Amino acid sequence: MSYRHVVVGAGVAGLACAIETARRGIKTLVIDREPVIGGTLWYSSGHMSAAGTRRQRRLGIDDDAGRHLIEVERLGRGQLTPSLVRLAIDGAAATLDWLEDEGFEMAADMPIIAKSHEPYEIRRTCWGVAGGVSILKVLQRLLAEPEIRANLNVRSGCLVEGLDLDASPVMLFVRNGGRIEEIDAPELTLATGGFGADPELLKAWHGQSSLYGGGSFADGTMMRLLVDKGAEVVGIGTFLPTLGGYAQRADSNLVDWSKKLAINPQQRRVPEMFLDAEGRRFINENSESINGVERTFLEHRIDTYHVLGSFDTLARSAPLLGGAGASQDEQRALISAIAGARIGSLDAVLGDGGAFAENVRAELSLKAGATDRYGRHWSDADILSGEFYLIPCQTVVLRTWPGIRVDDDMHLIVNGAPHAHVHCLGEMLGGVQFSGASFASGMSLTPALTLARRLGASLT
Numbered sequence: 276m277s278y279r280h281v282v283v284g285a286g287v288a289g290l291a292c293a294i295e296t297a298r299r300g301i302k303t304l305v306i307d308r309e310p311v312i313g314g315t316l317w318y319s320s321g322h323m324s325a326a327g328t329r330r331q332r333r334l335g336i337d338d339d340a341g342r343h344l345i346e347v348e349r350l351g352r353g354q355l356t357p358s359l360v361r362l363a364i365d366g367a368a369a370t371l372d373w374l375e376d377e378g379f380e381m382a383a384d385m386p387i388i389a390k391s392h393e394p395y396e397i398r399r400t401c402w403g404v405a406g407g408v409s410i411l412k413v414l415q416r417l418l419a420e421p422e423i424r425a426n427l428n429v430r431s432g433c434l435v436e437g438l439d440l441d442a443s444p445v446m447l448f449v450r451n452g453g454r455i456e457e458i459d460a461p462e463l464t465l466a467t468g469g470f471g472a473d474p475e476l477l478k479a480w481h482g483q484s485s486l487y488g489g490g491s492f493a494d495g496t497m498m499r500l501l502v503d504k505g506a507e508v509v510g511i512g513t514f515l516p517t518l519g520g521y522a523q524r525a526d527s528n529l530v531d532w533s534k535k536l537a538i539n540p541q542q543r544r545v546p547e548m549f550l551d552a553e554g555r556r557f558i559n560e561n562s563e564s565i566n567g568v569e570r571t572f573l574e575h576r577i578d579t580y581h582v583l584g585s586f587d588t589l590a591r592s593a594p595l596l597g598g599a600g601a602s603q604d605e606q607r608a609l610i611s612a613i614a615g616a617r618i619g620s621l622d623a624v625l626g627d628g629g630a631f632a633e634n635v636r637a638e639l640s641l642k643a644g645a646t647d648r649y650g651r652h653w654s655d656a657d658i659l660s661g662e663f664y665l666i667p668c669q670t671v672v673l674r675t676w677p678g679i680r681v682d683d684d685m686h687l688i689v690n691g692a693p694h695a696h697v698h699c700l701g702e703m704l705g706g707v708q709f710s711g712a713s714f715a716s717g718m719s720l721t722p723a724l725t726l727a728r729r730l731g732a733s734l735t
């Protein structure tokens with residue numbers, strides 16, 4: 276069977292685009308390297324943001340795309356791609372309304388002002404009861420609709436490992452088990468996600484190492500292929516680390532993000548200290564701005580650090596690990612299972628002296644009632660004492676920043692000109708194009724869905 280539209284990548288962007296073309300009667304093939312579709316939706320928290328939604332109006336929340344745009348531009352510090360952000364934000368309310376029409380199960384009390392990133396001023400962030408999986412459920416239901424199924428075929432477990440952009444039609448080289456298959460793609464949409472699972476690309480394009488909270492498939496294979504063919508990567512060197520990760524596997528930089536340490540001051544007052552490789556503090560762990568904290572890590576080029584706390588202070592605080600109701604015993608067990616973590620007296624956790632131990636001891640010589648050099652106030656209850664824990668941590672990325680340059684119709688720019696029949700969508704465009712040098716809540720998933728549906732509605 277021949278297809279008019281071939282989509283590589285069955286994540287949120289690829290699926291939303293493919294569903295739209297198939298719904299319009301265009302024969303569509305989706306190819307994905309994994310055995311199961313959904314991509315990063317299986318990992319994602321699923322936060323989306325939109326202004327002017329039906330839901331907001333029902334709740335009397337006064338909001339519009341103009342105000343959303345101003346906030347995203349402010350957070351993005353001028354580094355985003357204005358025309359793409361405008362398209363994404365202008366279409367976001369229709370995306371959310373559509374999801375709800377299609378049976379999206381919204382979590383209670385949405386929308387809210389989310390605090391996991393620098394907060395918006397207006398309640399416009401929302402997510403589903405099962406995070407990213409709530410979005411996937413809607414897409415899966417649509418895939419099963421007879422009028423869409425009649426025009427759409429999904430081939431999973433097939434890796435696209437080459438493409439000829441000069442051929443007419445464009446040709447894909449697809450590894451299917453032991454053989455390579457050639458597939459014509461009169462209209463080709465690439466939606467293969469980011470590159471967080473490739474430590475080499477992280478170092479090259481972010482300029483710093485990190486752990487990654489998504490899947491091994493996000494290894495940038497397609498982005499490398501496109502660069503070889505003359506595509507341009509926007510935003511090299513731009514990146515913001517996320518805190519709370521620690522190495523979980525010896526063989527890769529992948530981490531299960533649901534096991535993160537709760538050291539984001541927006542979600543929990545942080546009783547611990549963060550220490551650099553020399554055992555020195557470098558930040559007010561309870562700074563008001565989460566972007567400010569993340570930016571400090573970047574400015575100091577810190578990709579590994581330690582979290583030092585004591586069980587005395589932890590007993591008076593919200594849990595560090597294990598979620599809202601975790602007991603001290605559960606937290607102790609989880610901390611001791613982290614590779615390299617130490618629990619015990621100060622002497623025991625600091626080991627046999629050296630500069631690190633000396634510096635940590637100096638940092639601990641705080642007096643209750645004092646305000647330290649970072650502006651953090653230390654009360655009696657905050658002073659670390661008794662039994663300590665020292666956890667080696669590494670910065671994490673949840674989505675990658677640099678991405679492939681496209682025009683406003685999502686055409687791939689190759690050797691300086693738009694390719695008439697090749698489009699790119701989703702995270703492969705890079706976080707930087709939609710929220711600049713910052714996180715803006717929901718500004719990966721919502722643009723991915725909105726621009727995918729827009730492209731799907733325009734292809735012929």
Ligand SMILES: Cc1cc2nc3c(=O)[nH]c(=O)nc-3n(C[C@H](O)[C@H](O)[C@H](O)COP(=O)(O)OP(=O)(O)OC[C@H]3O[C@@H](n4cnc5c(N)ncnc54)[C@H](O)[C@@H]3O)c2cc1C
Pocket residue numbers: 283284285286287288289306307308309312313314315316318319320321322323407433434435436466467468469488489490492493496497532672673674700701702703716717718719720721723
């Ligand atoms: C822990 C975590 C939490 C997050 N939370 C949020 C959030 O709350 N809000 C938000 O906006 N964003 C969030 N994100 C980011 C967001 O989820 C992703 O940016 C988005 O899901 C990416 O969608 P995508 O369709 O572009 O790519 P993906 O979902 O990554 O899909 C790409 C697909 O392409 C396939 N593929 C890759 N290469 C090939 C190839 N060569 N051949 C064939 N197939 C290939 C992969 O198997 C995969 O299925 C989060 C990410 C993580 C990891």
